[in-house]
Amino acid sequence: MRKILKTLVSACAVMAVVQPAARADQLIVVELFTSQGCSSCPPADALLTELSQRDDVLALSLHVNYWDYIGWKDPFASVAATERQRGYTRPFGLGYVYTPQMVIQGRRQMTGSDRRGVLEAIDREAAVARMTVKIEGDAGTATAVLPARDGAEASTLWAVAFDSAHTTRVERGENGGRTLAYSNVVRDIRKIGAWRGEATRVPLPMGELAPGHDAVALLVQADTSGAILGAAVLDLARRRP
Template structure:
């Protein structure tokens, strides 16, 4: 999917329906790096489903492709998510990548099935960014969906736009999970950089037609420090 910042459009499809209201505080982003070929991942996938129901968390699944050699090609995986995970490993000073790994707020990581560690990391991220969170909002204006980032402490950062599939169930026919039907939540299908951010207010307009055409039912925006750093702000909305 390609979206053009500041573009205009005509003859649009019906606009996506925005979820009413916005959360009082920015959600903490939890990214789960998972794989259909990993037998240790299903408990973490189930936990992410629990996290996705919380208002204070934006839970995302990013399936990686490096377990495909075990005999089952992950139907949702992307090399881009493998690269993102490796970039996190470098930024966080980790020796290796692994699954299931949750990266919380771009700042901390934990084994995705270890709930206590993940909960502690979520709370730590809330406290760390309490004074630095940058509010992000979505607005529907005529034929456009507008993403706005408020002003904040200057830091080289990138505004990302994400489309995700809220639910997907896969019958695994080979590999470590052979014979299982596994369900995934908030599966990232595209992640596009919209603009750089330097602390000033920022407004990006996206043609609603492009969003409707994706066929996916969830979208989100992330403001992340460059160098695979902290996620300073996040927001989401749903499409019908």
């Protein structure tokens, strides 16, 4: 009996670890709003790095600029990241923004260091159908390809350029004296069009987005609910000679 139980336990362990690789057009988008000026952010940054290794997750590190005033200017902070975070306050019914905040698929939010809550939210989103979108092309010319979808919510198309990794020695502020590492750091995010359920092809502004960056992602995000309906990534680093 013990041998049988041991065999079953081993089989269950294998099943829990071995998962089929996710399709590149069926990603779950996880956004972390963070700052080098926030002392509670490093654990959330570490969790995002862990998530960035998953095949089924598109993990994005968005650095906000509203902590820059306390003594250290985050070199990756942007107005665009702050505005994107503020845009989530309405669908989530929040009257404020905070760091570290993790947003999963535009539909769930929680403290970015809440490992259990984040993993549970990702599991729940994995069961929700996502539309298939693609990016065709390369660093020179790329096109977003969207299918027709009846009854689709009016949505915005976002192009996001990001770097796979950065490390910063923070000299001042709440994290002064620490060396912090980040994954999938967003360097540019911009609207490139709208989608109303029709099959369409939209060119990506690669000349503005891509130079020097490791990847470009496309997010299809519902205007009212904020839900991300689909996402795709073009890995530029792998295509470089």
